[in-house]
Structures are given as C-alpha cells and as structure tokens.
Amino acid sequence: MNNxxxxxVSHDTIDTRHRSLWSDVWYQYRQHKGALIGTAVxxxxxxxxxxxxxxxxxxxxxxxxxxxxxxxxxxxxMGTDNLGRDTLAQVMAGGRVSLAVGITAMLxxxxxxxxxxxxxxFYKRLDGPLMRLTDLFLALPLLPLLLVIIMLFRDPLRxxxxxxxxxxxxxxxxxxxxxxxxxxxxxxxDVLALKEREFVLASRSIGTPARRIISRHxxxxxxxxxMVSATxxxxxxxxxxxxxxxxxxGFPSDYPTWGRxxxxxxxxxxxxxxxxxxxxxAISLTVLSVxxxxxxxxxxxxxxxxxx
Amino acid sequence: MFNYTIRRLLFAVPTxxxxxxxxxxILDLAPNDPTGNLPLTIPPEVREKIRISLGLxxxxxxxxxxxxxxxxxxxxxxxxxxxxxVTIGDSENRLRVQSWATRSPVVDLxxxxxxxxxxxxxxxxxxxxxxxxxxxxxxxYKQYSLFDQIGTFISMVGxxxxxxxxxxxxxxxxxxxxxxxxxIYDTTHKVTDLPSLWxxxxxxxxxxxxxxxxxxxxxxRFMRASMLDNLSQDYVRTARAKGLKEKIVLxxxxxxxxxIPVVTVLAxxxxxxxxxxxxxxxxxxxxxxxxxxxxxxQGADIPTVQTLTFIFAVLIVxxxxxAxxxxxxxxxxxxxx
Numbered sequence: 001m002n003n004x005x006x007x008x009v010s011h012d013t014i015d016t017r018h019r020s021l022w023s024d025v026w027y028q029y030r031q032h033k034g035a036l037i038g039t040a041v042x043x044x045x046x047x048x049x050x051x052x053x054x055x056x057x058x059x060x061x062x063x064x065x066x067x068x069x070x071x072x073x074x075x076x077x078m079g080t081d082n083l084g085r086d087t088l089a090q091v092m093a094g095g096r097v098s099l100a101v102g103i104t105a106m107l108x109x110x111x112x113x114x115x116x117x118x119x120x121x122f123y124k125r126l127d128g129p130l131m132r133l134t135d136l137f138l139a140l141p142l143l144p145l146l147l148v149i150i151m152l153f154r155d156p157l158r159x160x161x162x163x164x165x166x167x168x169x170x171x172x173x174x175x176x177x178x179x180x181x182x183x184x185x186x187x188x189x190d191v192l193a194l195k196e197r198e199f200v201l202a203s204r205s206i207g208t209p210a211r212r213i214i215s216r217h218x219x220x221x222x223x224x225x226x227m228v229s230a231t232x233x234x235x236x237x238x239x240x241x242x243x244x245x246x247x248x249x250g251f252p253s254d255y256p257t258w259g260r261x262x263x264x265x266x267x268x269x270x271x272x273x274x275x276x277x278x279x280x281x282a283i284s285l286t287v288l289s290v291x292x293x294x295x296x297x298x299x300x301x302x303x304x305x306x307x308x
Numbered sequence: 309m310f311n312y313t314i315r316r317l318l319f320a321v322p323t324x325x326x327x328x329x330x331x332x333x334i335l336d337l338a339p340n341d342p343t344g345n346l347p348l349t350i351p352p353e354v355r356e357k358i359r360i361s362l363g364l365x366x367x368x369x370x371x372x373x374x375x376x377x378x379x380x381x382x383x384x385x386x387x388x389x390x391x392x393x394v395t396i397g398d399s400e401n402r403l404r405v406q407s408w409a410t411r412s413p414v415v416d417l418x419x420x421x422x423x424x425x426x427x428x429x430x431x432x433x434x435x436x437x438x439x440x441x442x443x444x445x446x447x448x449y450k451q452y453s454l455f456d457q458i459g460t461f462i463s464m465v466g467x468x469x470x471x472x473x474x475x476x477x478x479x480x481x482x483x484x485x486x487x488x489x490x491x492i493y494d495t496t497h498k499v500t501d502l503p504s505l506w507x508x509x510x511x512x513x514x515x516x517x518x519x520x521x522x523x524x525x526x527x528x529r530f531m532r533a534s535m536l537d538n539l540s541q542d543y544v545r546t547a548r549a550k551g552l553k554e555k556i557v558l559x560x561x562x563x564x565x566x567x568i569p570v571v572t573v574l575a576x577x578x579x580x581x582x583x584x585x586x587x588x589x590x591x592x593x594x595x596x597x598x599x600x601x602x603x604x605x606q607g608a609d610i611p612t613v614q615t616l617t618f619i620f621a622v623l624i625v626x627x628x629x630x631a632x633x634x635x636x637x638x639x640x641x642x643x644x645x
Contacts, residue, residue, distance in 0.1 A: 140624075277480070
C-alpha cells in the first residue's frame, strides 16, 4: 500500500512522474462526482457560517419588535422571528455552534474509539474486557440516556462553566462518549490483522517497544478506516445534537443551534415557514454533503478500488 | 443452536442487570431534588417526610434492590393476575413502581401508551420494508442504470435528512399549505365506521410515512448490496445455464439468499426505530411511549424514566439476540459452536 513504485507502471507507457499515496488518493477522490459536489457544498456552508456574519452584520440576538414575523426582504433575507430577530444572522450563528459541536464531538469519539480499538487489538489481555465494555455501550439506549443526562446535569454545569460553555462541554462530552463504539470495533479488527503481519514481526524482533510499534507501524495503517469514520462521526454528531435541541433539551434559545432554531420555529410554522425551512435545510445539506464526502473517501482509500 | 441460544440468554441477564444499574446510578448521581419544585414555605421536616414517602430514605443499594424486586417480580405477577384473573399471594399490598408525577403505577402508564407507539412504529417499519425491498432488487439488477443512480441519490438524501425536518416539512406542505391532513394525532379517536377509519388512516399517514421513508432509505441500501453480492455467485450462473426463467432466478434463487443478511439487519434496527419514534411522536403529538419519556424527563419523574429507559435497553439486547439466532437459523453455513 505504501509502495508507489508498483503503481507507477501503467499498461503501455512507463510513467516516470513521482506519485505518492496521497496524490493517488486525491486522484481517486476526484473521480467520485458526489464526493466533489459534497466537498464544495460543505466548504460553502463552512465559509458562509464563518465569514457570513462579517458581511451580514445584524446581531442575531437584536430584538426588533416592530419588524417581527416578517417574510423575506432585502433587509432580512430569511425573514425575522416572533421577537424580530433576523433569521439569517441566527442561522449563521447557529451554524457555528452546530458545526463546532459536530467537529469537536467527532474528534473526542475518534480519539476514544482509536485508543480503545488499538489497545484491545494490540494487547490480548485487555481485548476481552474492552470488547465487553464496547458491547455494553452498544446495548445502552442512547437517545433516552442522553436526554436524561442532559436534563440532570445541565444546571450544575451551566453554573460551573457559565451558561454557554457549560452546555457546550456537556453536549460534546456526552455525544463523544456515546459514539466511539463503531470506530473502536473497526480499528480493533484492523489492528488484529496488522499485528500478525511480517513488518510488525520484524520491528518486534529488533526490539522496538510496543508504543513505538503502535505509533510507527499500526496507526498509519489504520488511518483510512479512522478517516472514514471521522466523516460519519461529524454527520452523526450534528444529527444527535439537533435531535437533542429539537426535543428542547439541548442548547437554550439565547445560544441557538440549527436544531434549536428548528424547535423554536416549529411553533410558528403556520405564520413563518421560513423559520423551519432554512435551519432544517442547513442541517440536511451539511449531513448530506458530509455523507457524500465519506462515501468518496471510502472509495479513494480502498486500495482494491483505487487501482482501477 | 439450542445451546447457543441458552448461552446467549444467560449472558443477556448480567448485561441487562449492569445496564439497569448504570441507569440507576446516573439517575441517582444527578444533583437534583424531587422536592425542589414544591413551594418554599414547606418546612424542612415535612420535606424530609415527602422524600421518605417517595422511597428516598434508604441507601442506594437497598433502593436498587427494591426497584429490581418491583420490576422483575411484582410487576410480572401483577400482569399474570390481570390476564388470567387469578390472585397470587398478597396482591393488595404488593409494591409497584410508582410514578412520582401521576402517583399511578408506571407499568399501567406504559400499557396505556403502548398501542399508539406500536401502531405508528410497526406500520412505518412494514411500509419501509415494502418500499425498500423492490427498490433494492431493481437497483442491484440494473446496476449503474438511471433507476439505480436516482435510487442511490434518494436513499442518500433520505438517510441524511433528519426525521424532525422531514416531519415539519410534511406538516408545512400537507397540513398548513394544502390542508389535506391533520397535523396533530388524535388519540381519543375511535374507529367505528368507514369515515372514522378514513380519518384514522389520514392522521396516521404523516407520522408513519416520515419514519417509513427514513427506514426505506437504509434498508434499500442493504438490500442492494446484498443482491449484488449474490448476483455474481456461481449458483446464479448455474441456474441460468440450466434454462431457468430470469424471473425465477432473480426472485426465487437470488432474492431468498439476499434476504438472509437483510433480515438480521431488520431485527437489529427495531430498537432504533423505537428511539426514532421519540422524535416523531414529539412532532405529531402522538401520545406514545416516546412522549411519556420526554414528559417524565422534563418533570424529573425518576421511576418512570428509569423503567422506560430500561425497557429500551431490553429491546436492544433482545433484538440483538433475535438477529444472531435468526442468522443461524436462516443461513446453514453459520454454525455457532
């Protein structure tokens, strides 16, 4: 897999250009039309959310009671809510939080999943207990438990870390520690197979310590499944966070995410349907584009497909 | 096979006990006070009495044991008594799991809410399967055709768009704009004649379709992948070579073999559907189990939350078991020994 020389010989002419693994991956990734469009849409959403508030400078929390429940206009491209807050500004501010939650929770679950997967695969003694732990987590009813945990620990954390950081930490933490299981299982399976390969045996025979075998030989080789589960992790975290907020148990109204905007907008659906459509569309487009990116990445990182 | 089933069942018992203990601990560790919402004028000693009357006077392990006894011994005995009209022992004074909010036994509440959830969830799963299987079969048989590409795109969309958005979108279109369907599910509605049956169908249409589309998106992907695996097998070529009609090759030989992994996936998906119903019930105001859970969580009604969450856990463990056993029964190549 790490040998570019094998791939460099094409059918009729010998290609002398230097080809690295990542350029091959990128070449294959570009063949996947859905993945390219997905990447473009995701980058566009990211750009809008990050730069948009500097262009559309209305404060998302600014109350303008005279302009309440407005339809789309030049001043308010997505209309206003029942307190006269600008919907576009809120969607952009909510997107920052939603995406931040998605990415941070994904990183947490990835680190946990990789750690547990590598340890369980590499150390035979810990395999049994860690995999039983994974099975146990898989058997937990996650959505009810998430709701319960948020309900019970929301107020103490809000008073400890401030209203905004408290709820952010809580949600990222609980999404992270309840979504690492799939990553751990995949990584463990790969590590179990890699451990028996000759290059690991060779490095073991020259006396390489276990942690260096893991960091130099095992981890680079399990990178592809980890990257694929990273994309799925972002999508999953964003959906979970929106679901929690949609049930009224996530972020508060004064610090909204896309899910919370949807929840607040649902009561004014008959009056201003834009309040439901825009945040919902933002969630759906983000998740769809991330899923397509994951699809393309899976194909691009699979050496059996990449050669063709 | 029989030994394997027994072994798995025996393993399920400690798993469920551990899960119930975890749920109990989480609920107990939570820094909240069930008397916190009562008026401040209640003196502390009365407050203490209220706490004791709610069963909070004892240490953690005793309360856990009591919950176990109530849930695993008292409640089943009660159900048996109700079904067969018999009296076993001292049934008047048997302690039951009481809800703090309504002061009625939690199991009675659950039995009351169960039919609505089962109708919506069950119908949506059946409809989802009915939509997904033909789509999966056709997209695999005509791989990379226009139908396959559109099917792949739609299932990707159905898989990515969360049910709370599709639900609200459907309400905006069909209830608000067109006014065809009611947006709120009327649980007191009774089916007596044809018009009332029509109303029942109309009010069930949106909640079931939202879940059904989401399920269909996932199941059709599995169906397609499984069909593709089987279509390239040798036995398919043999079946064609001996002159069987294409219809029989596809619908008898390939479909039956492709359904094996799909059936297990279907069994594994059942608990997720119940969690999905939590959200759908909230959108369409169906007063099922999911809504009961949300209300109980918001009201800090710990016994109800504990029991309901545990029932969800039982569903997950049970359907994992069913999936594994089904796989062993359906596929003779799988041997659990």
